[in-house]
Amino acid sequence: xxxxxxxxxEMSVQEAxxxxxxxxxxxxxxxxxxxxxxxxxxxxxxxxxxxxxYKQQNATENRFSVNFQKAAKSFSLKISDSxxxxxxxxxxxxxxxxGGSEKLVFGKGTKLxxxx
Amino acid sequence: xxxxxxxxxxxxxxxGQQVTLSCSPISGHRSVSWxxxxxxxxxxxxxxxxxxxxxxxxxxPGRFSGRxxxxxxSEMNVSTLELGDSxxxxxxxxxxxxxxxxxxxxxxxxxx
Numbered sequence: 168x169x170x171x172x173x174x175x176x177e178m179s180v181q182e183a184x185x186x187x188x189x190x191x192x193x194x195x196x197x198x199x200x201x202x203x204x205x206x207x208x209x210x211x212x213x214x215x216x217x218x219x220x221y222k223q224q225n226a227t228e229n230r231f232s233v234n235f236q237k238a239a240k241s242f243s244l245k246i247s248d249s250x251x252x253x254x255x256x257x258x259x260x261x262x263x264x265x266g267g268s269e270k271l272v273f274g275k276g277t278k279l280x281x282x283x
Numbered sequence: 284x285x286x287x288x289x290x291x292x293x294x295x296x297x298x299g300q301q302v303t304l305s306c307s308p309i310s311g312h313r314s315v316s317w318x319x320x321x322x323x324x325x326x327x328x329x330x331x332x333x334x335x336x337x338x339x340x341x342x343x344p345g346r347f348s349g350r351x352x353x354x355x356x357s358e359m360n361v362s363t364l365e366l367g368d369s370x371x372x373x374x375x376x377x378x379x380x381x382x383x384x385x386x387x388x389x390x391x392x393x394x395x
Contacts, residue, residue, distance in 0.1 A: 273318075
């Protein structure tokens with residue numbers, strides 16, 4: 168079974184600085200997707216970024232980028248120029264690329280605090 | 284385009300009762316999945332429906348059930364509620380495989 172591990176329960180960053188959130192995963196599959204979701208106090212899970220395992224190029228969405236190391240099964244999220252609105256719980260998640268299932272496997276989450 | 288809508292937002296029930304939660308997916312999305320979020324266990328997959336058929340089920344007791352209607356709206360039912368069922372229940376919809384999941388705001392269930 169696939170597992171996702173986030174080793175940092177909490178992180179903090181100063182506004183305008185850069186922070187990296189860590190995620191490792193375990194799978195025997197070769198084709199899959201990885202995600203970072205953000206959950207603010209409003210409770211809604213918001214998709215931050217998505218990475219296809221077959222793509223070597225790291226995904227980027229504005230201030231958010233990932234460092235995807237397939238061999239090491241590592242998928243970290245870098246947030247540049249941190250803003251107060253980035254404060255939230257961040258979840259790393261895995262889903263198989265095999266058809267017939269939309270089952271996300273989540274890590275336990277990292278609570279990010281942004282200090283003004 | 285309207286997002287995923289979950290109703291109600293909050294529910295308080297007593298042990299032994301049953302509860303039904305509702306989820307309306309984004310228009311055009313045929314896959315609806317449900318997750319339970321608790322401080323101790325984190326986010327756990329409950330089940331997924333696609334075109335009214337359950338495609339996948341998580342490791343939850345039979346007290347947890349669901350269904351999907353022809354308009355893709357989904358309901359989740361929990362019977363004989365236990366204190367441990369207190370959680371945030373999240374619904375997500377997608378177009379299907381290879382498409383990202385979009386989540387609703389969740390239903391906060393408290394069992395007393």
